[in-house]
Amino acid sequence: MTVAVIGAGVAGAAAARTLRRNGVEPLVFEASDSVGGRTRTVAGDECDIDSGAIFLMGSYDATFRFLRESGHDTELRRWEARAAVMDEDGKTYPVRFDRPWTFLRLPHLRWRDRLRLARTIGALSVRSGPAPFDTDGLATADDGRTLAEWARATVGDRAYEYVVRPLMGPLTGADPEKISAAFTIALMSQVHRTRLSVPRGGLGRIASWLLDGIDVRVSTPVRSLEHRSSGVRVGTADESFDVDGVVVATDVRQARALLDGVVDDDVCAALDAVAPIPAYHVLLGYDTDPWPAVGHDLVVQAGPGRHHNYGVLLNSRRAPYAVPRGGQTVSVYFDRDQAPESDEEQVVARARGAVDRAFGVATPDFHRVFGMDVALIAPTPWHYESMRRARDAMPDTIRLAGDYLSHSGIEAALDSGERAARDVLASSVSPRSVIARDRPAGGRSAS
Structure with missing residues (x-):
């Protein structure tokens, strides 16, 4: 039996691990050049950077079960999340997240x-x-x-x-x-x-640990799917593969594109209705820590009216790997309504203003901007029922996985990946070998 997994973020990684634990060697395709998706930890010249997710919550049952089973729970460090609430007058008050x-x-x-x-x-x-x-x-x-x-x-x-x-x-x-x-x-x-934890070395290690020993074809986007009575044909730019089942573990927009013409229109309509949140994560770096005595790591806004960001975060206590030796980094998070600029200099200037207000004026020595068209999703009322119906209406041999099925987060992604893999395994009755073709065949293109 062969099952393809499309996407090597946490959802796809969890699906691949579940398949392998049940005797099935997964065929994993990842469009980017590395695994992790929105949890990826990016290696930089000065430090490593968590591009998306920044902690694990104590209520992540499936995630912590995996970490205990794999022995990686010993590689977590607690983050006390000392924070400050900034009111509409610019005054701050200490709290703990x-x-x-x-x-x-x-x-x-x-x-x-x-x-x-x-x-x-x-x-x-x-x-x-x-x-x-x-x-x-x-x-x-x-x-x-x-x-x-x-x-x-x-x-x-x-x-x-x-x-x-x-x-x-x-x-x-x-x-x-x-x-x-x-x-x-x-x-x-x-x-x-609500205890918060961070893996030593970065949140990207979650996907890497899940994929330990599993071959992932990076830089290999899947272009098409064709649902057949005998299985599914998966097409990349150079080859096609006939497999028994597929777990689609991409973001919601990519999933919708891949499934066009492959699944019922009602499923596509439900995916179309999901509201992605495009956002920026701006990281500002300082070779020397400008705020060595500050008592809090995170500043969030409170009070009526517009909030100009979702948080300003000092990384030194949360994630020492994300800070140059003797220095500091600050992460600022905006959605595209809060930072609508398309010019990187303007986005960085907005981030610097947020840092100056939160911690005090300082000039960064370097910066990095992560712009994501689908950073999170906004689960509007009835979203969960819509996703339940879409998930259950999928063909037995093609299943959905991703945090958009419930609520954005590592736990949602991991749990959905495990479930999707189990559903594909339960539906398959006949083993199939992988058949490579010279070029993709059939289906609709995701491009």
């Missing part, structure tokens, strides 16, 4: 605000609810309300502006006025599991 209850100390809250928050979190923590990254559970819990609507009605306007919004904005990278409340509700029910 790994201890969300510390937000209750903010002076902007009244006693009744704190009481409503405490009661809400207490009620959520004792009830049986969905796991934060479970598509089926989130679909059931989604009642059509946005995060802003639910939070304002449940904990009040002040708690929304000074706790929910600054806490969830950096975690979701999405506008709370647009996304479903279901994920936040599920996450708040596990507030006691």
Whole structure:
């Protein structure tokens, strides 16, 4: 039996590992020149850089199960996530992102605000609810309300502006006025599991560990899929392969392009409706640390009105590998509404302004800009039900994997990859050898 996996991010890597553990040697295709996708850790001249994801949460059950089974849990270091909330007047107040209850100390809250928050979190923590990254559970819990609507009605306007919004904005990278409340509700029910960890050497090691010993064809984008009664034909620029099954583990836009004309129109319509969030991660580097005595690593914005970024992060305590010796790096995260410029100099200038406001004025010695057309997704109300239907309507031999199926994050990607691989394995009844052709045949092009 042969199964192709398209994409070597965490979702594809988890699918490949699951296939191999069940006696199937996966055929993994990756369009870029390295594995990891949006979790990739990029080697730089001065330091290594986490291009996307920056931590693991304690509620990542499938991820930590893998890390324990593989023995890599010993290679994690805890990040205390000492943060500061910056209000609309530019004043900062210390909190801990790994201890969300510390937000209750903010002076902007009244006693009744704190009481409503405490009661809400207490009620959520004792009830049986969905796991934060479970598509089926989130679909059931989604009642059509946005995060802003639910939070304002449940904990009040002040708690929304000074706790929910600054806490969830950096975690979701999405506008709370647009996304479903279901994920936040599920996450708040596990507030006691907010310990944050970082792999020594970078978040990109998760995909690398999952793919240990597995051959990945990098720089090999898949151009076409053809669903046949006897299996699936996978086409690259130079060859085609007849396989028993396929796990499509790309981002949602690439998946939609590959599946055009291959699956039911309803599936394509559901993927079209997913709202990708294009974003920038700007890294500014300093050969000498300008802020050696600063007490916090992360600054997030709070209060009514526009928030100009999703967080300004000093990397030295979170990820020493991401900092030149004796120096410092700062990561600034924007979506394209917050930083609409297409010119890199303007984007860097915007990032420098955010750093100056958060930590103090300093001139960087180097910078790196990561622009992503699909950095995250915005799960609008009913998104989870739409993804559940799309996932279940796929042909038995072609399955979807990716964090967009539930909510952006390593856990969602890993869990979906494992499930997609199991579904393909369960559907296959006859083994097939790989047949290489001289050129691609059939199907629709993803280009």
